[in-house]
Amino acid sequence: MIELCNVSKFFDQTPAVEELTLSIPKGKFCALVGTSGCGKSTTLRMINRLLTHSSGEIELDGQSIDAYDPVLLRRRIGYVIQNTGLFPHWNVARNIGLVPRLLKWPTAQVNQRVEELMGLLGLPVSEFAHKYPHQLSGGQAQRVGVARALAADPDILLMDEPFGALDPITREKLQEMLMQLQARLHKTIVFVTHDMDEALRLADMLVVMRDGRIVQQGTPLSLLQKPTDSFVDSLLGGLERGLKQASLTRVKDHMAPLGPHLPAQSRVMTEQTLRQALSMMLRDHCEWLTVVDQHDVPVGELSLRKLVKEAFQAQEKSRDV
Ligand SMILES: Nc1ncnc2c1ncn2[C@@H]1O[C@H](COP(=O)(O)OP(=O)(O)OP(=O)(O)O)[C@@H](O)[C@H]1O
DSSP states (O other), X not given: OEEEEEEEEEETTEEEEEEEEEEEOTTOEEEXXXXXXXXXXXXXXHHXXXXXXXXXXXXXXXXXXXXXXXXXXXXXXXXXXXXXXXOTTSOHHHHHTHHHHHTTOOHHHHHHHHHHHHHHTTOOHHHHTTOOGGXXXXXXXXXXXXXXHHTTOOSEEEEESTTTTSOHHHHHHHHHHHHHHHHHHXXXXXXXXXXXXXXXHHOSEEEEEETTEEEEEEOHHHHHHOOSSHHHHHHTTGGGHHHHHHHTSBGGGTOBOOOSSOOOSSEEETTSBHHHHHHHHHHTTOSEEEEEOTTSOEEEEEEHHHHHHHHHHHHHHHHHX
């Protein structure tokens, strides 16, 4: 559990973060979003004491970070940044094993951990262990950066725009990898990104910052359904909000039982998103789709008319709250 209570940070007299109060439960994935300069990276760096907060309290599992030895604190917290920060003259294996070696693990245990992490991150040992950072693609280097951050099995991961420099396809692959890792490892993750789709896709908790303060926090769906003001609305995509909401929703949660009529030609799978289903309807000029399971067996149908009606009802309901 990470807790920040009334935390502020001033550089000279200028505030970068002001009176920030935030609680991130154990095992949650929290994304910090907001326009450039709003204090996201500063917040991250105060948690591992790369920066000292000017006032307020930061606690990990109820213990003030001021009470930790800074070196030990950073070993409890993995840190991943955009340009990886790998040592250029060390090969991949040596880079990944950095923290366990600092912790004076026996060599055999370090080697075993490095191999385990390379396997976990899809980096075959025979191919990558002896490569140097300049011999890696951006995506591969970023995987090594994540492996290194995980090496001493920290319970917290701080990630500052980790995939910011990657092309969209590699970025999506690494997002997928991170989701799979998180499903297995249940780390407490604080993730800074400029990419709203990335934040919506990965996060359990979304925190929107502006001018050093939090303007709204909640689940991605709750923010999409009810942004607190026009700033959050436009950050979340403005007119695109409906589609972003659709990309967080699965077809299976909106399908109706199969009707007595002939099934629609176009098929969508239960696990696909509503956004993909809507895109199919536009592409195939149809107002309903047959929903199939993983064996391609029809299990229901999805109707555009019903989706619009449900969206309208949800909006009416959120107005009443
Ligand atoms: N070391 C520093 N010295 C002085 N001012 C700083 C320092 N680091 C950050 N700042 C200032 O603090 C404010 C917040 O910076 P920060 O890097 O936290 O923002 P950010 O939201 O992460 O921005 P970006 O999305 O562009 O990375 C900015 O106005 C920045 O100029």
